[in-house]
Amino acid sequence: MGLKSISLLRILFWLSYQIEANWTKFFIYLIYITIRPTFTLMLMIFIYIAVSAVKGPSLEYGYYILVGQAFYNLIGSGIIGIAYTFWDDKEHYKMLKYIYITNVKLSFYLFGRGFYHFVEGLYPLVIAFVLGAYIIQYPLFELKPNFPLLLLNIILGFIWITALGLLVASFLLFTTNYGWIVIDSVVSSLLLFGGVLYSTEILPYPLNLVANYLPIKYWLDVNRNAIKGIDITSVFNDLIFLIILSAAYLIIALIIFRICENIAKRKGLLDIPISF
Amino acid sequence: MSKINELILVLRVAYARAYVRIKGVNRDLTHFFIDVFLPLLGISAIILAYKSMGAPENLLGFAAIGGAMIAFWYNVLWSMGSQLYWDKEQGNLQLYIISPAPLIGILLGMAIGGAFNMSLRAITILIATSLLFNIKFNLNAILPAFLIFILTLFALYSLGMIFASTFLRFGRSISKINELLGEPILFFSGVYFPLKLFPIVIQIVVSIIPLALGIEGMREILILNKTLFEIIWILILLIALGIIFFVIAVKMLEYLEKLGKNQGTLTLKWD
Amino acid sequence: MLESIITINLSRYFGDVKALEDINIKVNKGEIFGLLGPNGSGKTTLIRILTTALLPTKGEAYVLGYDVKKDYLKIRKYINIVSGDEKAGYGVLTVRENLWFFSQLYGYNRSEGWRIVNELIEKFGMQEYADRKINRISHGMFQKYNFVRGLLNNPLVLFLDEPTLGLDVNISREIRNYIKEWIKEDRERTVILTTHYMVEAQELCDRIAIIYKGKIITVDTVENLLRILSKESVYEIKTNLINQVEKIKSIQGVKAIDVENDASRMISKIRVVVSEDSVISDLLSFLKNEGIKVISLSKEEVTLEDVFLYLVGRKL
Ligand SMILES: Nc1ncnc2c1ncn2[C@@H]1O[C@H](COP(=O)(O)OP(=O)(O)O)[C@@H](O)[C@H]1O
Ligand SMILES: [Mg+2]
Numbered sequence: 001m002g003l004k005s006i007s008l009l010r011i012l013f014w015l016s017y018q019i020e021a022n023w024t025k026f027f028i029y030l031i032y033i034t035i036r037p038t039f040t041l042m043l044m045i046f047i048y049i050a051v052s053a054v055k056g057p058s059l060e061y062g063y064y065i066l067v068g069q070a071f072y073n074l075i076g077s078g079i080i081g082i083a084y085t086f087w088d089d090k091e092h093y094k095m096l097k098y099i100y101i102t103n104v105k106l107s108f109y110l111f112g113r114g115f116y117h118f119v120e121g122l123y124p125l126v127i128a129f130v131l132g133a134y135i136i137q138y139p140l141f142e143l144k145p146n147f148p149l150l151l152l153n154i155i156l157g158f159i160w161i162t163a164l165g166l167l168v169a170s171f172l173l174f175t176t177n178y179g180w181i182v183i184d185s186v187v188s189s190l191l192l193f194g195g196v197l198y199s200t201e202i203l204p205y206p207l208n209l210v211a212n213y214l215p216i217k218y219w220l221d222v223n224r225n226a227i228k229g230i231d232i233t234s235v236f237n238d239l240i241f242l243i244i245l246s247a248a249y250l251i252i253a254l255i256i257f258r259i260c261e262n263i264a265k266r267k268g269l270l271d272i273p274i275s276f
Numbered sequence: 277m278s279k280i281n282e283l284i285l286v287l288r289v290a291y292a293r294a295y296v297r298i299k300g301v302n303r304d305l306t307h308f309f310i311d312v313f314l315p316l317l318g319i320s321a322i323i324l325a326y327k328s329m330g331a332p333e334n335l336l337g338f339a340a341i342g343g344a345m346i347a348f349w350y351n352v353l354w355s356m357g358s359q360l361y362w363d364k365e366q367g368n369l370q371l372y373i374i375s376p377a378p379l380i381g382i383l384l385g386m387a388i389g390g391a392f393n394m395s396l397r398a399i400t401i402l403i404a405t406s407l408l409f410n411i412k413f414n415l416n417a418i419l420p421a422f423l424i425f426i427l428t429l430f431a432l433y434s435l436g437m438i439f440a441s442t443f444l445r446f447g448r449s450i451s452k453i454n455e456l457l458g459e460p461i462l463f464f465s466g467v468y469f470p471l472k473l474f475p476i477v478i479q480i481v482v483s484i485i486p487l488a489l490g491i492e493g494m495r496e497i498l499i500l501n502k503t504l505f506e507i508i509w510i511l512i513l514l515i516a517l518g519i520i521f522f523v524i525a526v527k528m529l530e531y532l533e534k535l536g537k538n539q540g541t542l543t544l545k546w547d
Numbered sequence: 548m549l550e551s552i553i554t555i556n557l558s559r560y561f562g563d564v565k566a567l568e569d570i571n572i573k574v575n576k577g578e579i580f581g582l583l584g585p586n587g588s589g590k591t592t593l594i595r596i597l598t599t600a601l602l603p604t605k606g607e608a609y610v611l612g613y614d615v616k617k618d619y620l621k622i623r624k625y626i627n628i629v630s631g632d633e634k635a636g637y638g639v640l641t642v643r644e645n646l647w648f649f650s651q652l653y654g655y656n657r658s659e660g661w662r663i664v665n666e667l668i669e670k671f672g673m674q675e676y677a678d679r680k681i682n683r684i685s686h687g688m689f690q691k692y693n694f695v696r697g698l699l700n701n702p703l704v705l706f707l708d709e710p711t712l713g714l715d716v717n718i719s720r721e722i723r724n725y726i727k728e729w730i731k732e733d734r735e736r737t738v739i740l741t742t743h744y745m746v747e748a749q750e751l752c753d754r755i756a757i758i759y760k761g762k763i764i765t766v767d768t769v770e771n772l773l774r775i776l777s778k779e780s781v782y783e784i785k786t787n788l789i790n791q792v793e794k795i796k797s798i799q800g801v802k803a804i805d806v807e808n809d810a811s812r813m814i815s816k817i818r819v820v821v822s823e824d825s826v827i828s829d830l831l832s833f834l835k836n837e838g839i840k841v842i843s844l845s846k847e848e849v850t851l852e853d854v855f856l857y858l859v860g861r862k863l
Contacts, residue, residue, distance in 0.1 A: 023449055032452065039459035043468055047322060047339075050469040051329045061329050181310050188317035197321055198328035285654050292651035292660075300639035367633030374598045375652035375700075376623045537602045540561060540595070 012112025037073040037124040044069040062136040067224045068196040070129040074121040081117020082165030087179035144229030160215040163249035170260035218242040286381040293385020319343035337499040342467035344402040351394045353454040356436030387433035413498040420504045421497045427514040428490025434521035441528040551737040557606035566592040568761045577734045581752030582741040589761040590741035626704045629697035631712030638682035653700040687718035707740045776849045784817040785842040800826030803857040
């Protein structure tokens, strides 16, 4: 990535912030972006609490759900950040035309917008995580996070989440009315198949295989271990698999997006929002 | 006599508004399947989570009922709360106002149409979940459960009517308000878990949320085999809330119309 | 009663903005009454008050003898409005369904509503797209649908707020013809029309109120308005680009002037109202002294546009 790309990325980051936060003060915006992730996490945490009220606490389950849901929220904001942004720009702002005119690659533009949402999502993640840990009475101070591993994993997460976002966006090039539904389906499926709230082994037969080819499962497991502070060797296999999958997703996503973009351009779909 | 005529007009308008809402939404059946399919993904994940922790059967049923009711809350926010604002932006509101039809008829129709659409979906979701995960409900108690259900919708959509008239003043930031009210209310309604987990003070506070009461009531009847008399307080509260919210909605609407006519805000577009 | 609308010192303020100030008009039954004025001059505000959507700050207004402040419920039965810049209706519904829905606001029962809608659809030749969703029809079709919606309750007073805004020539003409026919059908009917298209006002209106910055400048028939400039002459002069508008205005006998600059072709088009033909030679010599080249010069027929320019001091 050259100097020019970095400065472009900075502009996109700033632009995204302006678009998202222009309606209020910074402080209120900070609160606003934490509410949804926090309460979604609480909804899930209380599933665990409901069970412990009957069967007695089993902190390992609590921790599993806590990390799973906290990071799942990040996936949501990353994918929505790219795909929804794209759809919104296409439908409402008619911004995409200008992006073409300014000669920025569309995929790079989306990458930049997605990057903002991903980074933005890290803040509510931490808040929700701490609050959730407090509610399930998880001893936070016993955690010895392996920060380099965590950082590496978050970067990997950004890669595959962006890739998934691009794949969804490729699809959205051809639809107007169903944009939200496509995004929602993908994000909800990840909750079901991604090992967020439970280990994917309990899924019935062919479905559990689906999970093996989704990076999310490995990614969440590495997160769980990295936050606890386990050394790298015990998650080595997961990590390798995750790296391979992330790279594969990214390459496939870029190729598919390029193909779809060309088709859409040829059909003239990028200039005219079709809906009313 | 003229009061009766006015009432007839209100009902006619309500019927028409409900009719077009039901017709418009159900014209395309794919919408129906999507509205059922997407929530099912989420509910399935919750039930699987319960199963993996070896939770008692009751909790699965609780989650199924709560999960099916989620759609109503989103509908109240997005299709009631913001609707008059969109109507204003489109120019419909102005036409409602200058017509002889009272605005409450429009709101009533929106509520009835929305509640009907969502009920079809919620019931389908509930049946699908129970088939998928083999969840048993006390089917003998279908009638009392239905009574609770209807009262819940009455209170919930009356609240929706309050939102519709109040939110009109927020302009474009309406979607932010809807987003802020979305998940927190679902949490405090205990859509996936029993309300009893909350400290008693919170339990009392959340009983002004019709969604929380309704879910709780239906769980008691359909899963815990309670009779209506054992949960009579829920019944009474729902009726009281419904009436109070409805009256407030009517007053708000009158106030809003007066204010709008004075300040010119009812016809002015924000952006 | 002869008048369908009377206003007495009607004013409406929005904070410091005086949207309307001391409006006194009387509109007769059977009349197409035009409100002509540039954007922001208060036309829509006046219509909002008369349609009972907005209260006046001061003064009085009566529609069909009913006070807009007190008897608004009575008024509402007999009026309707069509605005050219609004997309009223529900996009997921068809033209027919939307019309039926709006018919229900006026107390028809269900089947009566359908009957009236079907009749109107036939009468206005909309069968072809009556069962298409309104978000799938063209702007012209939409405006026609919108016009028909305004007739659903068979109003006595029909308010048309820029009804042909942005429409192509054919559809505009079609809608103008409908308006003319509609008013002829029944002498009890009245049309209040706002527009900033001169031709439209000229073609349709029995009388025109020229409104500017919230005040009525004058009210009269088209002929009488044109007669205001019966002694004056109007010229159109093309020159290379000029910026001496103020100086030209100060030439004796120049009553009004409007300059359109075409920067890309480096041409100015000057339209002037002068008190007599001889003033033109003063103007030409002024241009010559300033070193401005005159490309063409022609004497023009007086139009409503010139009257507006003369009365208001700016173009519409
Ligand atoms: N509801 C309102 N609140 C504040 N100002 C308004 C409102 N409605 C109109 N105005 C102002 O009143 C003036 C007249 O507007 P309007 O009646 O819409 O003019 P027209 O229809 O001739 O273009 C404008 O300056 C406008 O900004
Ligand atoms: Mg106007």
